[in-house]
Amino acid sequence: MKIVFHPILLKLLAWRPWRVQGSMRRFALVWMLLLLLGTEVLQWAWMDGEGVAWSAQAGVWWVVKLVLWCLGLWLVLRQTFAPVMALSQSLADRDAGDLQLVSRRQPQELAPLTVAVNLLLQQQQASLDQQRKFLADASHQLRTPFAVLRTQLQGVMSGELETRATLPKMLGTVDRASDLVRQLLALAKVEQLVRGANWREVALDAVAQDVVMEFAPLFARKKLDFSLEAVPVRLLTDPWLLGELVRNLLSNAIQHTPRGGALGLVVRVMPSGPELLVWDNGGGMNEAVQARLFEPFQSSSGATGVGLGLSICRQIAVSMDAVVELFNRVQDDRIVGVDAVVRWPREMATVAGPNAEQAPSAAHPGRSSEPPPFVNGSIPSSPVASREPRP
Amino acid sequence: MNVLLIEDDLDLVDALSRMLASRGFQVVCCADGAEALVMVRRRSFDVVLLDLTLPGMDGLDWLQHLRDSSSRLPVLVMTARSAVEDRILGLNIGADDYLTKPFDVEELAARLKALVRRSLGVEDYRCGQLRLDPENGSVFRGAMPLDIPGRELALLKALMMRPGKAITKDDLHQAVFGSAAEAGSDAIEVLVHRLRKRIQGLGANLVTLRGVGYFLMDESQADRQGST
Numbered sequence: 001m002k003i004v005f006h007p008i009l010l011k012l013l014a015w016r017p018w019r020v021q022g023s024m025r026r027f028a029l030v031w032m033l034l035l036l037l038g039t040e041v042l043q044w045a046w047m048d049g050e051g052v053a054w055s056a057q058a059g060v061w062w063v064v065k066l067v068l069w070c071l072g073l074w075l076v077l078r079q080t081f082a083p084v085m086a087l088s089q090s091l092a093d094r095d096a097g098d099l100q101l102v103s104r105r106q107p108q109e110l111a112p113l114t115v116a117v118n119l120l121l122q123q124q125q126a127s128l129d130q131q132r133k134f135l136a137d138a139s140h141q142l143r144t145p146f147a148v149l150r151t152q153l154q155g156v157m158s159g160e161l162e163t164r165a166t167l168p169k170m171l172g173t174v175d176r177a178s179d180l181v182r183q184l185l186a187l188a189k190v191e192q193l194v195r196g197a198n199w200r201e202v203a204l205d206a207v208a209q210d211v212v213m214e215f216a217p218l219f220a221r222k223k224l225d226f227s228l229e230a231v232p233v234r235l236l237t238d239p240w241l242l243g244e245l246v247r248n249l250l251s252n253a254i255q256h257t258p259r260g261g262a263l264g265l266v267v268r269v270m271p272s273g274p275e276l277l278v279w280d281n282g283g284g285m286n287e288a289v290q291a292r293l294f295e296p297f298q299s300s301s302g303a304t305g306v307g308l309g310l311s312i313c314r315q316i317a318v319s320m321d322a323v324v325e326l327f328n329r330v331q332d333d334r335i336v337g338v339d340a341v342v343r344w345p346r347e348m349a350t351v352a353g354p355n356a357e358q359a360p361s362a363a364h365p366g367r368s369s370e371p372p373p374f375v376n377g378s379i380p381s382s383p384v385a386s387r388e389p390r391p
Numbered sequence: 392m393n394v395l396l397i398e399d400d401l402d403l404v405d406a407l408s409r410m411l412a413s414r415g416f417q418v419v420c421c422a423d424g425a426e427a428l429v430m431v432r433r434r435s436f437d438v439v440l441l442d443l444t445l446p447g448m449d450g451l452d453w454l455q456h457l458r459d460s461s462s463r464l465p466v467l468v469m470t471a472r473s474a475v476e477d478r479i480l481g482l483n484i485g486a487d488d489y490l491t492k493p494f495d496v497e498e499l500a501a502r503l504k505a506l507v508r509r510s511l512g513v514e515d516y517r518c519g520q521l522r523l524d525p526e527n528g529s530v531f532r533g534a535m536p537l538d539i540p541g542r543e544l545a546l547l548k549a550l551m552m553r554p555g556k557a558i559t560k561d562d563l564h565q566a567v568f569g570s571a572a573e574a575g576s577d578a579i580e581v582l583v584h585r586l587r588k589r590i591q592g593l594g595a596n597l598v599t600l601r602g603v604g605y606f607l608m609d610e611s612q613a614d615r616q617g618s619t
Contacts, residue, residue: 012587178493209559212603218555220598228602264601 020083024107028080029102035072039065081105091117099125138184145177157192184307186244187296190312193238194319202239204276205230205267211246212265215254223260227244230267235348237320245316245324248309249278249340256338263337273346277339284328284335291325314341321345392507393435396420397427398442398452398469407496414500424448430458437465437507440499441483444472451484456486465506478531503608516551518609519594521550532593542567543586546579550597550607559604 004015020027046061083106091102101118104111104391152170174253212228219226235242246265253263263280283291296311310324317324322344328335394411398404401423408418419434421427425446431439439457443450454466468486482488487509488502494510510516516523522531530537530547549566550558563579568572583605587597596608 101478128599174493209603212600213557213559214599216600216606217555217608219600220596220606228600230602 020080020107022108024080024083024109027107028076031076031079032073035069035076038072039068042068059083064149073222083110087113090248096339099128101341136294139237141297142177143178145173149177150175160294165293180308183312186313187312190241190244190315190319193241196238199238200235201234202237202242204233204235204274207239208246208265208267208276211243211250214247215250218254220258222254223259224254225260225262227262228266229264233267233269233349235274235320235344237348241316241319245313245342246276246278249276249314249324249342252309253278253280253282256280256285258282267347270343272343274344274349276342279337279339281331281337283337285326285338287328290326290328294324313340316341317342321347322348392416392503394503395427395430395436395439397424397439397445397450398422398556399444400442400603406596407499411500411503416500416503420434424450424453426510427453431457431462431464432460438462438503439466440503441466441468443468443472451481454481454484454486465510467499467502467506467594469499483523516554518551518554518607519590519611521547521551521590521593521595521597523548524527525552539586539589542582543589546582546586547590550605554609555608557600557604557606559603563605 016093043061043065047057048066087102087106087110093228101121102114104114104118105313106114149170152161152166156163156166208228208230214228218224221245250265257263257280261281262283263278266275266277268275268277268280289298294310294314297307298310310326313324322342324340324342327341329339392415394416396404396408396411396418397518398407404420404422407569408420412555412618419430419436421430422445424447436481441453443606445453450468450470454468457464457466465487466485467488468481469490469492487506487535487561490499490502495614502617503560512549514523520532522533523529528548530544530551537544546563548578549563560576560579567579567582583597583599590597594610598606598608600606
């Protein structure tokens with residue numbers, strides 16, 4: 001036979017008056033009142049209801065009352081704080097990898113703590129997931145060139161691949177692998193430096209010029225038409241970080257610009273703050289992958305890079321409260337290239353140049369009519385259109 | 392040229408010594424730092440090629456030992472450590488040049504030759520068919536001295552003395568006109584324009600980096616590296 005309990009009866013059965021349910025404050029208040037009432041009743045019983053006590057009996061009673069009070073208070077407080085102890089015990093007993101959320105069935109006084117702990121656990125889980133994905137991607141990316149090398153080498157050794165044709169490809173594979181290792185190490189160094197936060201004033205225009213000088217052989221080799229237009233801008237950062245940011249953006253632009261194409265770098269101060277623009281003439285990017293390009297190991301179709309450069313750039317930019325974005329530059333309804341823009345907040349620039357509100361004048365007097373390229377999410381005037389072909 | 396190669400990776404030693412041998416170097420290999428110090432005392436080498444991570448003794452310590460014994464033997468350090476601090480430390484202790492692994496063997500050979508030439512005091516700078524003799528400061532095309540006006544020559548010399556590196560417009564201005572700033576800012580551009588015409592077809596390409604400076608490129612190197 002099935003016994004059916006009335007819901008009120010069920011509630012009564014589930015009622016555990018000696019356990020905190022709902023509010024710790026209410027629990028403590030109710031039980032202290034009960035304790036007070038209990039002792040009063042006891043006193044009344046002790047005095048046989050006479051109400052008037054002679055002195056010796058009253059002295060004994062006060063001792064008994066004190067002991068009862070202390071005992072009762074200790075029990076009430078122990079029960080009141082039992083949920084706190086249980087929560088800390090359950091957190092302490094966890095394995096390092098256990099990121100399960102804490103139960104939300106806690107007294108209301110513990111709710112803010114539970115929410116904060118859960119938020120922390122969720123963040124930890126997200127960063128762990130991200131790390132796992134990164135590791136999976138990195139191991140794939142690291143193993144692939146070796147797999148390719150091995151196949152190429154075996155092909156050459158068995159005579160199935162032609163040596164003369166395969167060896168240069170193998171050199172390319174090795175270069176790709178070294179590039180990947182360099183970028184992975186750079187990523188680790190960025191993380192370390194961002195945490196170290198040993199920052200000082202760095203001249204963005206000087207850093208940009210140094211990077212350009214370093215890249216000069218690459219420009220020459222690809223016969224690229226390069227120009228730098230820069231006003232003095234000083235930023236509070238780490239010089240290596242800033243150099244790495246410029247290096248990665250410029251390296252991307254060089255990679256995507258065809259032989260004999262044009263690219264450039266502009267440093268200027270806009271009303272919103274200082275800005276670095278790296279523009280190229282490489283035909284633009286696929287807008288479908290645009291949003292994902294800043295994630296690790298994502299590269300646009302046809303790119304030969306490993307896809308860590310922009311991820312490094314974003315990490316550096318975020319560390320300086322800056323924003324880095326990519327835009328397709330449109331000219332005559334046709335995408336002609338990419339503008340990579342880094343914008344710093346006004347406060348980050350410690351000393352702005354004398355022409356602070358202006359874009360830099362063209363480097364060569366003969367080209368002073370040339371407007372600097374800029375995209376602000378809108379269709380820009382292209383620098384390429386007004387550029388003369390190189391002599 | 393006698394090269395002492397101090398490196399503990401035997402595969403790299405094998406490949407490097409063969410490739411350097413085919414480029415006219417006599418290579419002696421050694422994988423142990425202490426042994427290498429003894430070899431340096433016993434035999435005469437023109438240049439040392441040193442790996443920084445050695446078993447038993449750190450490459451930088453090795454270099455310190457060598458310099459403490461007041462040896463002026465040129466040392467080219469090669470390492471997988473690319474931190475700038477490591478480079479600076481190496482150069483401060485007395486390395487003459489620095490190459491980060493992985494490297495291009497052509498570049499290694501060129502740098503070794505340049506180091507030896509510099510240590511023998513017969514260093515000259517080459518770019519395409521051009522050769523700069525630092526002794527008398529004249530530029531040759533093959534065996535013939537190049538006949539160009541003084542300021543263009545000064546410009547060419549400044550560019551050739553920084554092989555593989557760009558030079559800023561200000562530095563060029565300083566090198567050509569000195570600190571006297573009577574020449575306008577266009578003067579360098581005019582000179583570059585003239586020089587570019589003059590050295591056309593000589594295997595040297597004068598590249599403009601607008602807003603930054605100039606770069607003299609050896610076209611044979613551009614072709615070789617561009618094709619890989």
